[in-house]
Amino acid sequence: MNLEDNIQFLVGVGPKSAENFNKLGIFTLQDLLLYFPFRYEDFASRSVFDLLDGEKATISGTVVTPANVQYFGARKNRLTFKIKQGEAVVGISFFNQPYLADRVEVGKEIAVYGKWELKKQQLIGLKMIVSTDKNENELGYEPVYHLVAGLKQAALVKAIQQVIEEGLCEQLKENLPDSLMKKYRLMRRNAAVRAMHFPKDMNEHKQALRRVKFEELFFFQMKLQALKNKEKTGKTGVQINFKDSEVSEKRATLPYELTQAQLSALTEILSDMKSPFHMNRLLQGDVGSGKTIVASLAMYAACLANYQAAIMVPTEILARQHVTNLRQLFPELNIALLVSGLKVAQKRQVLEDIEKGRTHMIVGTHALIQSDVEYYRLGLVVTDEQHRFGVNQRKRFREKGQNPDVLMMTATPIPRTLAITAFGDMEVSVIDELPKGRQPITTRWVKHEQFSEVLKWIKSECEQNAQVYFISPLIEESEVLDLKNAVALYEELTSYFGSSVHIGLLHGKMKTDEKDHVMQEFKAQKIDILVSTTVIEVGVDVPNATIMVIMDADRFGLSQLHQLRGRVGRGSKKSYTILVANPKSDSAKQRMKIMTQTQNGFKLAEEDLKMRGSGEIFGVRQSGIPEFSVADLVVDYNILEVARKEAIEIFKTADQPEHKKLIAQIEIEGGFD
């Protein structure tokens, strides 16, 4: 028997059942060995005094009464007997398994797995373990695996048992370097794999799990480092030669000074752009920290060196906002807007200008990566809110030029765990400081019953020229309902405030120029209250708006609430966020509370990660985080950090023979695609 053998040749499997194994990703015997259980049934005997009501556990003891079977009607029956464990005498009941009576003998040792009923001091038996001569500790653990229809737990266990008994674990080659095995006292691979399936005790299992998690995260980090290395050494990127002084001159014309954090991010980006290597950088910063101006200056630098620079954003509103700002900042440049809503003739002209190099900067949505767009000399691409673009879209963007430098911006702070996982191949710049003069946003959570008071307060604020956002309740599954909600809220507010307050409405179904018009009116302070669906969520910048009311806030996730709240507090005036919600679940209540307690995006992101798990956060699935088979990014953060550190070290000392071999191996196995 060999590790590479096809699973279908295993005794008791065969071609038909092999198909079920295949569905689990098991094709060879090695795959089978590396298919680990997700939990264990604990059959080790426990003391009845330690058991909680309803808990499933095994207890053992001496049988003290003979088995008695009571029948209720033709099919239903109950078998009962008593056992003595130390000083305690407890009842055992099995339903509808009368034949078990044969195995119950007064005076004999017995172990039963079942559900403990504390009040009645009895165990409802689920499984009888005739352990008469066995030592209690040997009752052990039974692995439980994820299955597919047609494949039973017992069949899978038997197959694994068979290959382990044939000694296949011994064929597994150790894949971690000796130095790391010693340094972290890791179990050997073959012993760990066996113990993952059939641990002798929980301590052995713990050690095995630590080893396989380390292995998984270490190789993941090695691949990321290999990728990063390739970017740095292999392909040469564009070398963008601009004069620093010209960028500084432009900076001096801004109405404000850049913060220290903005300056250092800008310096990092500009020096990457100047270098002949390919830039692959993530610009992280909390909402409102001023990422846009940093990216704009980087784009400007590219244009100074006669390259085109493009920025891709997730919504048309945002694209239009950027175009307006960029044109104001750089009146000397030709800046084009490329979105799907353009008229045919207009679009043709825009495309031609881009191709002929008449356009310097291009701002757009997904339209930027469509096949009809040909760039003249694309040197820098920026993606805003990159988590909304899948890995493939990001890749397509890059392929539009001759390996242009890439800057990704994200306003959703990403917990470090995720950042080094999803973006471990990138360099990271962080803006961890807000512009001067910002006041903290006060966040309050109110119930629907208090809504009329909120309205009263807003009325008085509006009399003092406050501008307010109202976010209508989110209905994820239905755009129609979403719209209905927004319209209903708009009507409610209109009838409440009357004509003294100007109210606008914004939703995803509106035509682009209608949306644009409403936004312009709001910016120009012709609209006091803007009722909107979440189309407003990302990037919208109206510094004069100071109040944000989010209806049914419990329907939103933490990061989305944080994004929404980020629309206020962008100027020097005091801002408020009101969450209107009557949450039902504990986790929703928790979200409301956290929002009122902190405004720190990184902290919120960590909380979000803990509450929801890495899979759901920020649409992480599309941002390239793989699913791990044993490791968990939240729980195994420490291991991840260590694995990353070691992987970086190995690439740094790549000339050591052991490291050379490892790296070569990673390169053969390839990347993530």
Ligand SMILES: Nc1ncnc2c1ncn2[C@@H]1O[C@H](COP(=O)(O)OP(=O)(O)OP(=O)(O)O)[C@@H](O)[C@H]1O
């Ligand atoms: N150094 C600064 N001093 C004062 N104001 C600044 C500074 N940098 C940026 N701003 C202003 O702060 C506001 C927010 O900046 P910007 O839109 O760039 O934030 P952002 O990080 O992109 O936020 P978001 O992710 O929420 O879009 C803008 O009105 C911008 O003009």
